[in-house]
């Protein structure tokens with residue numbers, strides 16, 4: 502399968518391997534799901550003035566702004582509960598940028614909580630990302646989806662009814 | 667939850683910028699785009715390409731019905747959920763004779779068990795249905811041993827034949843005698859209600875399929891020729907007895923629809939608009955009724971059950987979990 506790892510797969514990876522596989526096979530979650538709705542609305546309304554989209558190597562980067570001499574990329578998220586997965590997604594973008602020779606810093610933005618978290622691509626973070634990309638590629642190439650194992654996240658997951666039915 | 671909109675009157679559907687509305691001499695009615703899943707068109711309605719473009723963009727499906735209330739066709743906007751993987755799997759299971767037969771049998775098994783369930787319900791309420799139930803059970807037991815789709819269809823036809831004989835006993839209403847099953851056009855009032863109800867069921871399931879990754883043109887029981895939708899016909903077999911037939915029994919026994927709700931014309935019987943609305947109201951209530959779903963672990967509406975059924979089918983095609991049809995149990 503000619504699927505490239507992208508930011509949303511990276512984000513799913515931190516949550517659930519099954520989700521990675523389903524998403525990579527374009528089995529996208531239930532669009533009526535309220536959480537997806539909320540995500541979309543926040544995504545469409547916050548930080549409007551600074552907002553720019555950067556289309557980059559199969560990746561759409563949410564927000565780019567010039568902070569002194571640095572490129573700064575940001576990820577807007579609903580709640581810091583998903584901080585780990587948002588962080589991985591952002592690191593992934595930073596890694597992709599670095600590969601094309603752009604050094605950047607990242608920032609996670611949680612508008613509802615008025616919270617900002619700085620993220621930078623340290624050596625450790627970089628090897629973490631490389632390892633994750635490898636593992637995601639392996640998951641995607643499995644012939645079948647990883648079996649359903651209930652985890653706490655399932656409660657809020659758009660695939661919930663699919664997995665449980 | 668997004669909801670269907672029903673349009674019975676004549677008029678024009680229009681788009682202005684990012685809004686949709688329905689115009690006629692009575693005035694203008696706005697259609698809430700964000701909350702509309704489909705539009706059911708019963709009246710004479712004028713539409714244009716600008717309207718269709720916006721409807722496609724908003725992922726709203728249009729279902730058309732003729733003057734008699736029978737389904738004509740659907741405007742199915744280009745699939746927004748598209749999974750090449752799933753379509754290939756669907757085709758693979760269609761092309762393989764055994765795999766196809768397995769799924770087709772499951773649909774008929776579900777239909778059979780749900781028909782039996784409806785009959786048992788009325789038997790428990792004192793209707794004399796013993797013979798019919800026995801006959802259906804005998805036929806039902808042969809489902810597993812058939813080796814072709816044609817044989818399966820024949821059994822299904824016989825089961826349905828016996829099942830419809832029970833309608834007269836259940837209803838006991840001389841104004842709604844079953845006679846024989848007549849479709850185009852239906853010859854008597856009961857057949858009109860069955861056709862009308864089944865049309866609603868086909869379109870509802872088609873709308874649900876639209877929200878999954880399945881291609882409605884690839885069916886397993888009803889053969890695929892890519893020119894018409896067939897998967898929705900397959901899946902509706904399972905749900906018709908427990909949704910549509912129950913609505914029919916209830917509108918007749920509660921006197922919500924009576925003999926004079928039908929108009930005769932040269933070409934057949936027409937259900938009057940008021941009665942169509944009453945039927946739909948009862949039907950929508952039924953769809954919103956919830957049952958406790960064991961594996962989901964919460965209450966699930968009948969409408970949602972249909973979606974879950976499609977998810978189960980997807981998982982069967984993915985080789986994850988063998989498909990078993992929904993069978994009513996309470």
Ligand code: SF4
Nearest residue numbers: 517655658660661664
């Ligand atoms: S419902 Fe649970 S198992 Fe299924 S994709 Fe979501 S998190 Fe993974």
